[in-house]
Amino acid sequence: MAALELKSVRKTYGNAAQEALKGIDIRIDAGQFLILVGPSGCGKSTLMNAIAGLEDISSGAICLDGEDVTQVEPKDRDIAMVFQSYALYPTMTVRENIAFGLKIRKTPKEQIDAEVARVAKLLQIEHLLERKPAQLSGGQQQRVAMGRALARRPKLYLFDEPLSNLDAKLRVEMRTEIKLMHQRLQTTTVYVTHDQIEAMTLGDRVAVMKDGEVQQFGTPEEIYNDPANLFVASFIGSPPMNFVPVRLEAREGRVVARVTGDTGDSQVDLPELDPALAGREAILGVRPEQIQSAHPADNAVPGILTRIQVVEPTGPDTLLYAEWNGTKVCCRVAPGEAPRAGDQVLWRIDSRRAVLFDPASGRRLS
Known part of the structure; x- marks a missing residue:
């Protein structure tokens, strides 16, 4: 686990004509669950990719556990990411998908087997370990994608709209699973979503974004009961204010x-x-x-x-x-x-x- 701090993070494209991130300042403590929420095009996925190192920033700093990782390669940041598309290897079994990252790091086989067993039990997918992704439902594939990230035990987990491809009933079930998982593991997590229900139910801290800026940062209760402006008040709440x-x-x-x-x-x-x-x-x-x-x-x-x-x-x-x-x-x-x-x-x-x-x-x- 590690604290995450974003210091005046900016991202511009093409001679600074388009500014995707406009001076983002956010800090969460080790073990906290941060939600980045906002409408499409607000910059939340760009910010997520910047934290992961998949997107260079134009200025500012990204600090993980007190260390500036702005210029550190993605593979060296000790971050695990769960994508919207699951990104599972279709020719590998569930067991092999979960173990893949550990094998790349040349982890001993005994430790890999122990980690796969631990994660499979945590996510209740022990009975699926010998199946391939095509034999799994959407919810099961999402669990495998989460398991692959969990097996690494990184400093920080990143979730990029992981539930958007699921139907409404399954989204509710998986939302509960993610919250239970975080309560058990107390892992530092950043979670991107456009769904304000996910934002309110999952996060310890919520950053509401619009046009590359954080409109308000606080607890879900603060965001809901004490909105900073008209946009936050209209975006959070169902039915809306x-x-x-x-x-x-x-x-x-x-x-x-x-x-x-x-x-x-x-x-x-x-x-x-x-x-x-x-x-x-x-x-x-x-x-x-x-x-x-x-x-x-x-x-x-x-x-x-x-x-x-x-x-x-x-x-x-x-x-x-x-x-x-x-x-x-x-x-x-x-x-x-x-x-x-x-x-x-x-x-x-x-x-x-x-x-x-x-x-x-x-x-x-x-």
């Missing part, structure tokens, strides 16, 4: 956001907001579970009276959709509490957890 355009107004020494429902205007109190922000336009961000629904007769606490447009059962909960200020809004409720489409509902926001963004820059206002 609601974004409602509002005007901020001053009322009796506090700031409120004006919201229009079916029966006219209502207001959302924002007691902790800087009074200097009153008078400006903003984007009110609130997650579906931060909105409560009640019967219109339950008016002890002010709310926003709105007619339900769509009811979407998902099994463990039900999603309600309505419209505020001309914008679709989603509320998550328990199945037994769900009204019907067309019913009027009084919506209440947990304003302590709501966030505000600047409409032009997307930066966080509160």
Whole structure:
């Protein structure tokens, strides 16, 4: 295991006309699980390849266990990588695929056999050792690819979207397997994905990337509950955060956001907001579970009276959709509490957890 530190890592192509990485600064401790998440083209795979040594960087430094490995050849960095395509040798058995890297390093046969047995037991593929890749399912092939990396016991593991070729059910199963494996081995891991569910469930630390920059770096809880900007708030969360355009107004020494429902205007109190922000336009961000629904007769606490447009059962909960200020809004409720489409509902926001963004820059206002 080893700590990983990226210091102002930049990557440019063609006379610096295209900058794929724009000064990446990340540090994780030994044994931590880092997720690089973002949309296609954000630079996460380029950064992964740079860590592995498969891609030269233009400036900055990559340090592993305190040693600068920026100029070190890939084979000498003591890093194991699991690819999206599995990259198994089709003519070799599972046993031979797992053992291949150890044989290249001229590891004694007794040690190779012990490592193959250890990894096969860990990944529950002992019964597959004599089969070839063509005889395996996608999930089994992925386990073999992981086993080949695990057999080496390197300082750092890199996973490049390893589950993207699997069906939805198998992705969930393999996600659990990867998390259990990390909990057992406590290996330092960097994992690239565009799937924010994988990011939230697997990582100790998450780096949300866009256009070659890290938009936010923190724990999954920090990323979800305290997004740094509009992009992070919109990318992380399923269903995504609601974004409602509002005007901020001053009322009796506090700031409120004006919201229009079916029966006219209502207001959302924002007691902790800087009074200097009153008078400006903003984007009110609130997650579906931060909105409560009640019967219109339950008016002890002010709310926003709105007619339900769509009811979407998902099994463990039900999603309600309505419209505020001309914008679709989603509320998550328990199945037994769900009204019907067309019913009027009084919506209440947990304003302590709501966030505000600047409409032009997307930066966080509160």
